[in-house]
Amino acid sequence: MFSKACEYGIKAAIFIATKSYEGLRVSPKEIAEKINSPQAFTAKILQSLVRHHVVNSIKGAHGGFEIQKDRISEVKLAQIVKAIDGDKIYVGCGLGMEKCDENHPCPAHDKFKIVRDELKNMLENTTLEELALNIKSGTAFLKT
């Protein structure tokens, strides 16, 4: 569904959010440990999230990654996915055709449309807050 980079990015953002509630910044090292991902690769993905204004980075000593508390409920899963994988999962054709719309559809266009609309809707309506609260409450996990 999503690239590995995107999966790491989502989990990283969730972890950062849980720490940001406590006013804490976190390092790529801690993030990678908590979400079970390769550290250097995760750092690269974090840079991308910073550039797309999903999370905030503070350089230098006592730096790290954080998200402003009041932004946690504003950030949607869709923004994170778009920052890393782009929007092909929304706009692309399910069968990979370059041009696929109502006027020139692929044979499965209508079938895929239902699923993709559902996915789009889910991503656009799921906030980082919901996901982070699942972690804080202990009802969900970021690694096995």
Place this chain on the structure above:
Amino acid sequence: MFSKACEYGIKAAIFIATKSYEGLRVSPKEIAEKINSPQAFTAKILQSLVRHHVVNSIKGAHGGFEIQKDRISEVKLAQIVKAIDGDKIYVGCGLGMEKCDENHPCPAHDKFKIVRDELKNMLENTTLEELALNIKSGTAFLKT
């Protein structure tokens, strides 16, 4: 969503079906032309579809690929996807966690579940016949 191989495989199966209605066998060359895919790579994918009994191949002179007419309405999109990409799109975790179920869910488990169930349902209930008929009727296309 799916790999390129899978996209080609689905389109190839649809094209073969349209030809099989007319009692015609087709070559990888013709398939690749009609679905706009690399020929040799497409041939490899066809082998996989043959091994998974999605389509039938006849070797030697006057050979080619075909699907028995009465099987076209039986083959589901799910079988083709499973033959090429496996079933990770059904059973895997949306965030890539190895273990992710009701007892040990990822933070987005419930959110993903809705979408994936919808996808699974669509793939398991869409037949090759439906898709092939969209091509035969000229209401849909296999390339741009």
Place this chain on the structure above:
DNA sequence: TTTATTTCGGATAAATTTATCCTATTTATG
């Protein structure tokens, strides 16, 4: 102002996916 800490970013490597090429094998037909 020096030092320790930390993110940034470029270069590179490893792994996987996508794609090509060439030969072997199979089979209908003359």
Place this chain on the structure above:
DNA sequence: CATAAATAGGATAAATTTATCCGAAATAAA
């Protein structure tokens, strides 16, 4: 039986994604 036509399959290459490494730049604190 010989030949031509076709799929099967192994080896390899190209492209993309995933992952690592290391030095540069920024910043807080001594």
